Amino acid sequence: MTEQVIPSSLHRQPAKPLRPMRTVMHLVRWATVALLLAFTLIPLIFMVTTSLKSPIEIRISGSLFPSEGVFLVNWERAFRNVPLPRYLWNSLIVGLMSTALTLLVAVPASYAIVRFRAGGRWLPSWILGTYVAPPIVISVPIFTLMRTVGLVDQPFGLALLHMVGNLPVATWMLMDFIRSLPVEVEEAAQMDGASYWGVLLRIVVPLILPGLIATAIICLILSWNEFLFALILTYSLRSQTFPIGISEFQGEHGLQFGEISAAALTGIVPVYVLAMFFQRYLIHGLTRGSVK
Amino acid sequence: MHTLHRQHRREILWMVGPAIATLIVFSLYPLIYSIALSTTDSQLARPFREFVAFKNYTDAVRDALFGNSLVLTFVYAFGVTAIEMAIGFGLALLLNRESGPTRFARTLGLLPFITPPVAIAAIWRLIYDPSSGMLNHYLVGAGILEQNVAFLGIPGLAMASVMLVDIWQWTPFVFLLSLAILASLPHEPYEAAAVDGANSWQQFIHITLPLCLPGLLVVAILRLIGAMKVFDLVFMLTFGGPGSSTQVASFYIYKVAFQQFKTGYASALTIIVIIVLSALVTVLTVLYRRVQMRYGP
Numbered sequence: 001m002t003e004q005v006i007p008s009s010l011h012r013q014p015a016k017p018l019r020p021m022r023t024v025m026h027l028v029r030w031a032t033v034a035l036l037l038a039f040t041l042i043p044l045i046f047m048v049t050t051s052l053k054s055p056i057e058i059r060i061s062g063s064l065f066p067s068e069g070v071f072l073v074n075w076e077r078a079f080r081n082v083p084l085p086r087y088l089w090n091s092l093i094v095g096l097m098s099t100a101l102t103l104l105v106a107v108p109a110s111y112a113i114v115r116f117r118a119g120g121r122w123l124p125s126w127i128l129g130t131y132v133a134p135p136i137v138i139s140v141p142i143f144t145l146m147r148t149v150g151l152v153d154q155p156f157g158l159a160l161l162h163m164v165g166n167l168p169v170a171t172w173m174l175m176d177f178i179r180s181l182p183v184e185v186e187e188a189a190q191m192d193g194a195s196y197w198g199v200l201l202r203i204v205v206p207l208i209l210p211g212l213i214a215t216a217i218i219c220l221i222l223s224w225n226e227f228l229f230a231l232i233l234t235y236s237l238r239s240q241t242f243p244i245g246i247s248e249f250q251g252e253h254g255l256q257f258g259e260i261s262a263a264a265l266t267g268i269v270p271v272y273v274l275a276m277f278f279q280r281y282l283i284h285g286l287t288r289g290s291v292k
Numbered sequence: 293m294h295t296l297h298r299q300h301r302r303e304i305l306w307m308v309g310p311a312i313a314t315l316i317v318f319s320l321y322p323l324i325y326s327i328a329l330s331t332t333d334s335q336l337a338r339p340f341r342e343f344v345a346f347k348n349y350t351d352a353v354r355d356a357l358f359g360n361s362l363v364l365t366f367v368y369a370f371g372v373t374a375i376e377m378a379i380g381f382g383l384a385l386l387l388n389r390e391s392g393p394t395r396f397a398r399t400l401g402l403l404p405f406i407t408p409p410v411a412i413a414a415i416w417r418l419i420y421d422p423s424s425g426m427l428n429h430y431l432v433g434a435g436i437l438e439q440n441v442a443f444l445g446i447p448g449l450a451m452a453s454v455m456l457v458d459i460w461q462w463t464p465f466v467f468l469l470s471l472a473i474l475a476s477l478p479h480e481p482y483e484a485a486a487v488d489g490a491n492s493w494q495q496f497i498h499i500t501l502p503l504c505l506p507g508l509l510v511v512a513i514l515r516l517i518g519a520m521k522v523f524d525l526v527f528m529l530t531f532g533g534p535g536s537s538t539q540v541a542s543f544y545i546y547k548v549a550f551q552q553f554k555t556g557y558a559s560a561l562t563i564i565v566i567i568v569l570s571a572l573v574t575v576l577t578v579l580y581r582r583v584q585m586r587y588g589p
Binding site: 028042112164231271275 | 299300303304306307308310311312314315317318319321322323325326329336339383386387389394396397398399400401402403404406407408409410411412414415416417418419421423424425426427428429430460464465467468469471472517520521523524527528541542545546549550555558559562565566569570573
C-alpha cells in the first residue's frame with residue numbers, strides 16, 4: 001500500500017508551499033486577532049473613556065471616545081461618594097486570608113491524595129464534586145451557621161467561605177502538579193529518614209513552586225471577584241468587599257455611569273497588574289490541568 | 293517497623309484532616325441541615341417553625357416560577373457553552389501556530405475572565421443602556437436599528453443580552469484551553485496522514501477532532517457547570533427581570549431565601565436543584581467515559 005502512496009505524495013510536494021496562500025492565511029489570522037481584540041477590549045476601553053467623559057456627554061452620547069474633552073470629575077465623585085479604599089482593603093484582606101487558608105488545606109491534602117491515595121476514591125471525588133454545587137445551595141445553612149458562631153460581617157468569616165469555594169479548584173491544580181513530579185526524589189529523602197511532612201515541605205513544595213504560585217494567584221483573583229457569599233455575609237464597611245461596594249453604589253445612586261466606571265476600574269486595575277506580573281504562571285497553571 | 297507505620301498513618305491523617313473537616317462543616321452539614329429545613333415551614337429568623345413533611349416539595353413542583361427558573365438555567369448554560377466552545381475552539385484552530393498573533397491573542401485572552409463579574413456587569417449595563425448606551429449609539433448610527441432598543445428590558449432579548457456578556461467573559465478562556473489541547477496533540481498521525489495524501493479537511497475530521505474530543509469535553513463540562521451557577525451577572529444586569537424572564541435558578545432561590553425569607557421553601561428548592569445537577573453530572577461523566585474509551589489515549 002505504501003508503495004502506491006509514496007509517489008503520489010512526491011507528486012504533490014511542489015504544490016505545497018504556495019506563497020500567496022500563506023500570505024492570505026497570515027492576513028486571515030491577523031484579521032481574526034483584530035476582531036477578537038476589538039470584541040474583548042472595546043467594553044474595557046468604553047469603561048475607561050466613560051470614566052473620563054463629562055457627565056453631560058455620558059447622558060446624551062454613547063460614543064466610544066469623548067468628544068468634549070477629558071474630565072476627572074467622575075473619579076473625584078466616585079472617591080467622594082464611595083468608600084473605595086475601604087472596599088479594596090477589605091477585598092485584599094479577605095483575598096490574602098482565604099488564599100493562605102486554601103493553600104494550608106489543599107497542599108497537604110493534594111499531596112496525601114496523590115502519593116498515599118489518602119481517602120481512597122471518595123475524598124478526591126468529594127472535594128472536586130463540591131465544585132459542581134452552585135454556592136446558593138449552601139447559603140441558608142451557612143448563613144445560619146456563621147451567625148451562630150459570630151462570623152457574619154467579619155472578613156475572616158468571608159475568607160473561610162472563599163476557602164471552601166476555592167478548595168476544589170486548588171486541589172485540582174495542585175494534584176496535577178504533584179502527580180507530574182518524579183517520585184524517586186521523595187523516596188530517596190524518605191530513605192534518609194525524612195518524615196512525610198519533611199518531604200512535603202522541603203522537597204515537594206519547592207519543586208512545585210511555580211504551580212503553587214499559579215494556584216495562589218487564581219485563588220486570590222477568585223476571592224477578589226466573588227459576589228454571592230459576600231452579598232449574604234457582609235453588611236457593613238467592616239467587611240464589605242469591592243464587588244458589594246459596586247453593586248450597592250449602582251443601586252443607591254441611580255445610574256451615575258461615569259462614577260460607576262471609575263469605581264469599577266479601581267477594582268479591575270489591581271487584578272490586571274497582578275495577572276500581568278504572573279502571566280506565564282497563570283496561563284501555564286490554568287491550561288495544563290484540562291489537557292490531560 | 294510497626295510504630296513507624298503508625299507514625300506515617302498519623303502524618304497522613306494530619307495532611308487530609310483539615311480538608312475533611314472543611315468538607316464536613318461546609319458541605320455535609322449544610323446538606324443535612326437543608327434536608328431537615330426543607331421539611332419545615334421556616335423563616336430566616338425563625339428556623340424549624342413547624343414540621344410540614346413534603347409540603348414544600350409539592351409546592352415546588354407546582355411553582356411555575358421555579359420550573360421557569362430551571363428551564364432558563366438550562367437554556368443559559370447550554371446556550372453559552374455551545375457558543376463559547378464553537379467560537380473558542382474555532383479561533384484556536386485558526387491560530388494554532390506559535391506566531392506573533394497567537395502569543396498576542398493568548399495574553400489578551402486572559403483579561404475577561406479575571407475581571408470581576410460585577411465590574412463586567414457594570415460596563416455592559418452601560419453598553420446596553422437604552423438612552424445613552426454604546427450599542428444603541430452605533431447600531432442606530434449605522435442604520436441597523438431604527439430607534440434605541442432597551443436590550444435588558446424586553447423578555448427574550450434580555451436573556452440573550454445576559455448570555456452575550458457571559459460569552460464575552462468566557463470565550464477567551466475556552467480559546468486558551470483549546471490552544472493548549474491542540475498544542476498537546478502528537479505529530480505522528482499527521483505525518484502518517486500526509487504520507488497517505490489526506491487533505492487538511494480529512495485530517496481535521498479524522499485526526500484533530502477525535503484527538504481533541506476528550507479534552508474539549510472536559511472544557512465544555514467545566515463551562516456547563518460554571519454557567520449553571522450564574523448569579524452575579526443576573527443580579528447586576530437585570531435582577532431577574534423583566535418579569536421573570538432572566539430569573540435563573542440561583543437567583544430565584546436567592547430571592548425566596550433572602551428577600552422573602554422563606555428558608556424552608558428555599559431549602560426544598562436547593563435539594564431539587566442538587567438532584568437535577570447530580571443527574572446532569574452523572575450523564576456527563578458517563579458521556580466523558582465513553583468518549584475517553586473511544587478516542588482517548
